[in-house]
Amino acid sequence: MNRRDFLKTTALLGGGALMMTGWPGALLAQETPKKGGTLIWGHSETTQSLDMHVTGSASTLRLLENIHCPIVTVDKAFNVIPMLAESFEESPDGLTYTFKLRKDVKFHNGKTLDSADVKYSFDRVRDPKTGAVNFEVFKDVTAIETPDANTVIVKLGRVNAPFLSRLAENGAGVIMPAGSGEGQANMPVGAGPFKFVRREFGHEVELVRFDDYFEGPAYLDKVISREITEPTVRLTGLRTGELHMINDIPADRVTEVEGIDTLQTLKWFPLNFDFLNFNHDFEPFKDARVREAFDLMIDKEQLLQGALWDQGKLTASPSFPTSSSYDAALQQRPQDLDKAMALLAEAGYGPGKLKLVFKTTTNYPYHVESAQIMAEWFRAAGVEMKIEQLTWADWLSQVWVNRDFQISMMNFFTLWEPDFLYYSLWNSTGAFNYRNIKDAEIDALTQQARGTVDPVARADLYKKVQQRIHDQTLDVILWFRNGTIGAQKTVGGLDTIVHPNGSNLRFHKVWLNT
Known part of the structure; x- marks a missing residue:
């Protein structure tokens, strides 16, 4: 089902390039690099603490990669x-x-x-x-x-x-x-190709070329990152020439941008995976039956079409798709509202007895749309849910730091390294375990994997972790999302910009052909 058909057959919303697996290699047309100029980047997210040891925000890391x-x-x-x-x-x-x-x-x-x-x-x-x-x-x-x-x-x-x-x-x-x-939090100092100059919080960050960079100086004089979280405003800035490039082309506008002669696009797979999060300290979600019921309420394919405009691919495994730890045999649960309601009733939550607040961030508009779509499915299963839209800073404060939430949704950027992925996110002591997950079996498996040198045996352990996440519905893994960049034709070296991890952007070999 495509997006147009989806909108015709559901009232849930009330009316309303270049593809590569993994790292985008040197596939775009090349010209002789030129030195000089200031590149204006429309950054889709707001940077937080600039201390690279402390920040957990991929949006901030994307900038700090250059410092x-x-x-x-x-x-x-x-x-x-x-x-x-x-x-x-x-x-x-x-x-x-x-x-x-x-x-x-x-x-x-x-x-x-x-x-x-x-x-x-x-x-x-x-x-x-x-x-x-x-x-x-x-x-x-x-x-x-x-x-x-x-x-x-x-x-x-x-x-x-x-x-x-x-x-x-x-x-x-x-x-x-x-x-x-x-x-470092306010004036980062590193050894990268660009030096930090200034930041206007929530507005822009200025970097200048570091001529003593050990791999050779960058071509650009400066990079100015303008933080524009509203997708339409970001795209308008690109189309009018106010911005040289943007990351995260709005999902519903990718095809349109690809057809504009004055622009170039870069698209790669994957940028990140998205998943539905339960706070395991919230009484209803301590029960695996309740968590499984919510998984069963979701039609993943319709959600992909309705919120992401098919700019991604469904997956039950969060492992990087080319990783040996990726479990291709793991299957998502199909939507089954009757079974979901039966599980809720068995757990003591009959129709109308479970009321939730879904905290989502406007930083990811497709998360807001996802919540709106899921709210209708949840309502059909007898669950009342209020959606609370938060700024990125408020989401980080409430959900990430204070763990003050019941249900939410988030994405993580590829996390190709399986220990980083599974230990950080699902081990009870992991730095990214903001969902309060405490599973003794996963703790044991992730620790065992750290001491397992044989790569095949290690991959098998991570597959067991994935199976446990699925069986206990610790989270609901939804999809991998495509990465996209739109740029003026005057931007050279665009094919060099994406870090192998699919998330960080590096401007060392980018130039302006003006």
Whole structure:
């Protein structure tokens, strides 16, 4: 069923390029890069704390990727490769990692990178007082040694198979100048291709080229990120030329933009996965029967068409689709309102007895539409639900930080590394477990996976985790969403902009052909 047919056959809403799997490679037309100019980027989200060790917001990380560099990174095939490190070595017993640092790296404050900066950064993430979202990456670290200015030795108390790959993702391995932590939230200082200049909160951020960047200076003089969360306003800015590029073309306008001669588009799969969240401390959702009932109320295909305009693909597994941990055999539950109502009645919630507040953020308009569609299905199953629309900052404060919610919806950006995905989101101590999930079996499996070196055996453990998430309906996994960028034809190097993780954007090799 396409979107047009969906709108004809349901009253739920009241009336109302280039496709690649994984990382978008160099497939767009190439020209000779030019130096200079200021790129105006229509950023679809509002940045939060600019401290890359602390922030858990993918929208903020997307910007900070241009200011900071990690000690290691990944290539297009997700192989861990050196970055600020010149090389790295793992001991045969998996308990010692030795990093040799590059000698040509300068921070934006003029300081040359050395081992003290690495130790400082790792210790800062490890320290509970910092509030780093990736604190548990260093859970097994027993010592960090710096025998000389260019050598760092990290010792573990037990094998942690994903340790290196976790350093390559989401800021865990980002190196900051020693002693700079206190000021990072408002004035980030890193070793990346652009320096932070200023921020007008909720409006725009200005970055300027760092000429001493160790991989060579960027082509652009500046990047200005204008935070425009309203999709139509963002698209209008692109069409009028006020903006050079935007991320997240409105789902219902992608085809239209692809047909405009003055614009170019980039589309890749996937950008993120979306899922329905239950607060497991809310009494009704402590009962697995109630959670399963809500899963059974949802027609996933109609939801994909109605809210996302078919700009994605259904999935029951949140694993990156090319990952060995992706369980293709796992199937979503089909809609069955009668069974849903029977489960609710069995749990003591007959028609009209369960009343909920669904907190969603206007930062993702398709989440609001999803909530509106689901509200009708929930109502048909005897559940009364009020939708509360929150700004991104309020959603983060209420749902993410304070866990003050009953039911919600969120997306996570690919999370290709399975430990990052499953430990962070579903382990009871995971940094991203804002749903208060406490499942002893998942805790044991995710910890076991950390100590399992064999990749096949590790992937099998993560498949067991997925099965447990599904069987207990800890969350409802909905779909993978496409990533999209629209840009003026004058923007060069667009094919280089998307990080292999499918989320972060990097402007180092982007230029303006004007």
